[in-house]
Amino acid sequence: VLKLFFAPHTCALASHIALIDVGAEFETVRIDFRAEEQRKSDQGILTETPAILVFIAQSYPGAGLAPIAEPFAFARVQAFNNFICSTLHVAHAHRMRGSRWADDPAAIEAMQRKVPQSVGDAYALIERHWFDGPWVTGRDYTVCDPYLFTLAQWMEGDGVDPARFPKIADHRRRMADRSGVKQALAEELGPA
Amino acid sequence: VLKLFFAPHTCALASHIALIDVGAEFETVRIDFRAEEQRKSDQGILTETPAILVFIAQSYPGAGLAPIAEPFAFARVQAFNNFICSTLHVAHAHRMRGSRWADDPAAIEAMQRKVPQSVGDAYALIERHWFDGPWVTGRDYTVCDPYLFTLAQWMEGDGVDPARFPKIADHRRRMADRSGVKQALAEELGPA
Numbered sequence: 149v150l151k152l153f154f155a156p157h158t159c160a161l162a163s164h165i166a167l168i169d170v171g172a173e174f175e176t177v178r179i180d181f182r183a184e185e186q187r188k189s190d191q192g193i194l195t196e197t198p199a200i201l202v203f204i205a206q207s208y209p210g211a212g213l214a215p216i217a218e219p220f221a222f223a224r225v226q227a228f229n230n231f232i233c234s235t236l237h238v239a240h241a242h243r244m245r246g247s248r249w250a251d252d253p254a255a256i257e258a259m260q261r262k263v264p265q266s267v268g269d270a271y272a273l274i275e276r277h278w279f280d281g282p283w284v285t286g287r288d289y290t291v292c293d294p295y296l297f298t299l300a301q302w303m304e305g306d307g308v309d310p311a312r313f314p315k316i317a318d319h320r321r322r323m324a325d326r327s328g329v330k331q332a333l334a335e336e337l338g339p340a
Numbered sequence: 341v342l343k344l345f346f347a348p349h350t351c352a353l354a355s356h357i358a359l360i361d362v363g364a365e366f367e368t369v370r371i372d373f374r375a376e377e378q379r380k381s382d383q384g385i386l387t388e389t390p391a392i393l394v395f396i397a398q399s400y401p402g403a404g405l406a407p408i409a410e411p412f413a414f415a416r417v418q419a420f421n422n423f424i425c426s427t428l429h430v431a432h433a434h435r436m437r438g439s440r441w442a443d444d445p446a447a448i449e450a451m452q453r454k455v456p457q458s459v460g461d462a463y464a465l466i467e468r469h470w471f472d473g474p475w476v477t478g479r480d481y482t483v484c485d486p487y488l489f490t491l492a493q494w495m496e497g498d499g500v501d502p503a504r505f506p507k508i509a510d511h512r513r514r515m516a517d518r519s520g521v522k523q524a525l526a527e528e529l530g531p532a
Contacts, residue, residue, distance in 0.1 A: 192412070194416070195423075196422040196423060196426075198422050199419035200415070202414075203411055206411040206414070206415075216408075220386075222394075223386050223391045223392070223394065227387050227391035227392075230388035230391055230425060231388060233426045234388075234422075234425045234426040238426060242441045242442075248458060249431070249441070249451050250434075250447065250454050251450065252450040254450075255442065255444070255450030255451065259442045259447065261443075262441055262442050262443060266441060
């Protein structure tokens, strides 16, 4: 049975929602992110959210969470998820994980000051360029949707006003209303 | 016909090599990265190297550059490429593109100072954890290989000694000997 290793308030939420969306049988294992338990190696562990999301979609083709048989449409899904991971999430990470990229405390503070701008710029590009509506890639709900929702949870914490991005804010409201999203959040934020 | 928009010395090289590997018909269009021509919108443009690489592999299934029909093996390819993009390339980008994440010149210099460590740490993880040999994911050459090769071109510039990573250094030598790699480099670094 699939096991999802997660810590609350991380991008693991996206995979958690997708597992519920496809009706997968799975267990969740809460890990202590600070203790770096996530680095323990094991046979058959998958890492990296965009890879996990496509694995879930591909393992449950009936749920239709990614158009894997259509190379260009699939590449569009992949490109969006990659943008979330390597631009939006990376910009966000400069708020709490600046020590990955500099040692000087003043530099780490300078990174934190820029987060509202760099994260805001990434959302502006999503709002203007990526978001087709009603779901990220258009008519069909895909693995892009839980991933965007997961990051968008952190928008206010990053100092970005959701009112600047009406399509993303509306998407966040509609996602929050889905029973699968409510279930994933309850499982992650409930008692350990 | 496929058009590859590229600037020399960027991660576009990975897609360029893969296009030659699969025997694709394609044209290259050299763009001025500084002028941000790459942001010009057009119908049907794909961005994000991991998405482009899988699109190439999927469009030329006979070349066998990604095990798309095997979900777990495919996820392993995707996870590696995602690690390259969101950890290794992001660490590297702090050398020349620090202004994305801070405005203060001293902070940008502090980021540059940490690049040998953060990039070296990413290569250490590849050498120890990801690299199966003889190719990245084991017996078969995949789109992971041109992507690793492309980033590994920048290792010395990032202040990282390739001698620390015998498997990656050997991979770089074997890749540099491939005719497709020589052709892609000649096309990119030749006269405009």
